[in-house]
Amino acid sequence: MNTLNPASSQGAEKKKRSVFLRLLEASRPYRKRFFLAVGCMFIASACNVVPPWLLKNVVDDVLIAKDLAMLNTLPFLLVALFAGKGIASYGHQYLMNWVGQNVVMDLRLRLYDHLQRMSLRYLYGKRLGELMSRITNDVTILQNLVTSVIVNLVVQTATFLGMVGFLLYINWKLTLITFAVLPLTVVILDRAAKKLRAVGHTIQSELAGLSAVVHEAFAAVRIVRSFATEDLELARFRKSNRENFRAVMHGVQVQAALAGIIEVVLIAALAVILWLGGGEVVRGELTPGELIAFLGYLGFLVQPIRVFTSVVSSMQLGLAAADRIFALLDIPEETTSPANPVPLGMLEGRVTFRDVRFSYVPGQPVLKEISLDVRPGERVAVVGATGAGKSTLVDLIPRFYDPDSGSVLVDGADVRTVDLRELRKQIGVVPQDPLLMKGSIAFNISYGLPELSLEAIRGAAETAGIAGFIESLPEGYDTEVGERGVTLSGGQRQRIAIARAVVRNPRILILDEATSSLDLEVERQVQAAMNRAMKGRTSFIIAHRLSTVRNADRIIVLDEGCVAEEGTHEQLIAAGGIYCRLHALQFRGGEGTE
Missing domain, CATH: 3.40.50.300 (P-loop containing nucleotide triphosphate hydrolases)
Known part of the structure; x- marks a missing residue:
């Protein structure tokens, strides 16, 4: 079990901080459209900022100063303003979604490709539903982050800054008084962000667990129906569904409370400004139009801040999903082709194991100092009790795993030095299932x-x-x-x-328990097919049924990860060892019952 230390915690924090940088890196191929989308966002934001200033002109220049020329101009300005905003909004929504969808599509492809190449040791240790959740649920949430959340963040930030600029221009004293409440707002948002990110991780974990329960139930639907455990599976699903519901509602609680608190703080600030600004108008220090524009900007300022509270929630969910996706992408592939592989060419089929040790869990070896030399075209059977390491041994040949120590050679070349695709193209595998x-x-x-x-x-x-x-x-x-x-x-x-x-x-053929689940008549048919398939090829037969291996050129008996016996069927029967005892157990005292 891994124990967290300060160094690993710092590394995890560094990864979290780099999520945005990694997303920007993923968007690099689409940077032209990205920057064009950002330009459209700024134009739309500028159009959002102007209306309160036009309201000032309506009050001061039209209603009070009776400026008819301004009255005739303002309608055209409003129409032009909102037409420009509409075009810019269309542009940034289309372009940013185009960029975002491509980034997400690329990440989904990278994730799928990475999972395809991941260590079997890792894949077999995970629930398939959880991995599927990374490709579907997590990527969908990340899609919202890069298409919607980032758009809102840029547009509302630019709008917020533009409105603050106008507020400072109209009356900097009132603006400073207004923004005295901002530190409180920032503290609230910061604490909420941390809480929502943790909630986001919990929601995604529960959703992944829900997906895993569904996948397992339907993958084993025959077993479920055979044992009449539909109610049990329904109870498991109900429990996981309820846990997912609780996690989601916790997030809703935090988000709803955040929005309410922020709104109360801002309205309180607005009430104070109305009182102070009204006094300045009465004293002639501020025009009515400037006060109305100031209050208008404050009113409009509520919208970007309200969006920020929503964006904080969605962003933390998206960052939690991104954390999970990049964490998976950061897991190194256990077996990769070397940078400069040794040319393999057409194999003869010689396979050599030299002092091979292997373990799935450190300290618990499955194979111990295995040394074998298999000649080209030889038929080798590997037998032994369950857990003896039979399948693990042959899995080292196509490099499904690498040994902890020692080496596996094909035609004299260490399999770690050759191209994986070139190696596996010359190895045929027939699995048990x-x-x-x-x-x-x-x-x-x-x-x-x-x-x-x-x-x-x-x-x-x-x-x-x-x-x-x-x-x-x-x-x-x-x-x-x-x-x-x-x-x-x-x-x-x-x-x-x-x-x-x-x-x-293939020059090498691996038959892993190929007849273990078949009846005797079908087994004979498949055995005949196997005999034809093995002709002229180096073949490894993994078997529990000893009737399928008696014609092998050599039989290897594994016991607790070691080669315990080696020889032909007749030699091993005559030796009276492990193979003979296994044979007697299966055929109840003799070959006559085979």
């Missing part, structure tokens, strides 16, 4: 190889023993498999997964 993507059978077999011909797809299907079934379907290879391949049986999905692996003509 043969997940298929939504799309056609042809799409799933040729997954990642869109240029593949139908002949090549058909050849892979024949190798996997599934071609006859596919061609018997009304739409053949264009048949849709449904979400996760639910329209196909387990054996059919497994054979399509084998076809997907061999269509790339």
Whole structure:
């Protein structure tokens, strides 16, 4: 468990301060439109500032001085003013949304791409719903920050400063008296900002938890219905939903209280100015038009400050979302291609493990000093009890993980020194759970190889023993498999997964528990497909069912992360060790029951 220290706290604070800088950096490709949008914002703000000054002219020059020329001019000025404001507002809204949407789209792509490349160690330790929440909910809130909140912040800030300038010009003494209350307003806003940011983190965490509950329930809908636990899942959802509601309402409470307090403070200041300014008009120190304009500016000043209180809330929510997004982007990828990779070329298929140690949790090794040399074209089975490290061992070959110490070599090259894509293109993997993507059978077999011909797809299907079934379907290879391949049986999905692996003509083939969930008849069919797929390839077979490994060239027995035994089926049976005991347990005393 990580313990926070002052250095890490300072680092976290530095990251928070740099959120805006990182967002500006993300907007750099669109800076021309960004600055044009900012220009439109300032024009719109200038148009917001002028009306109270025109009101002064109406009172002093038209109503009191009876200036007809001014009376004839003012309507045209008002129309021109608000026409300009309308055009500028349209410009900054369109341009800023265009920039903001592009920035958010880029961040969403970066986040998705980063998650795709993240360490499996990290991904398997997270709830999928929480990660989905980062891409959907957090990015949506960030979108509001860069399209709406920043626009309001710039426009209202410029309007506020412009109005303050006019107030100082009309009567600087009254302005200073008015702004004596500003420190109180700033303190209130500062405390509210800190509170709202914390609330924003809580809201997003609860929303991520809600998404995770929904995803888990629907991903395991068959289990839920099998065990009749719909009420249990509803209770979990209700609890998470209620916690999310409480977090949101807490934020609403803080925001509503903030708006009310700020408004009371400003109205109190307005009442004082009305009393003092009225006295100056009576004494002839201020014209009626100037007092009306001054009060008008104060009245209009309430709007930017009110917007600021709303912006503070939305900004803190947006910054909380940005914190979460950038925190995820800042997590380094565990396995990356080197800057200058060693050329790999066409593999022969030799795989070597040299003193490999690996652990998911520091201090709890899964693999201990593993040393193996697998010849090109050799079929190697890896067996052992659950948790012995079988799948972990073969996961090191395509660099799903890197060893803590030691090295894994392919054709004599350390896999950490070669290009990841070049390495993985020559390794075929058939997982225990043969997940298929939504799309056609042809799409799933040729997954990642869109240029593949139908002949090549058909050849892979024949190798996997599934071609006859596919061609018997009304739409053949264009048949849709449904979400996760639910329209196909387990054996059919497994054979399509084998076809997907061999269509790339890999030099190394990894079959990870490929028949563990199949019945005996289907297992024989898949086993035949596996035998055809392994022909001429270096193959690793991970298996609990020992009937699937007896024809391997070599069997590696792992026990507590170490190579305990090694040999052929006959040799290991004769040795009477771990393999022999596992075999006896499975077949109840002899090969005759196989």
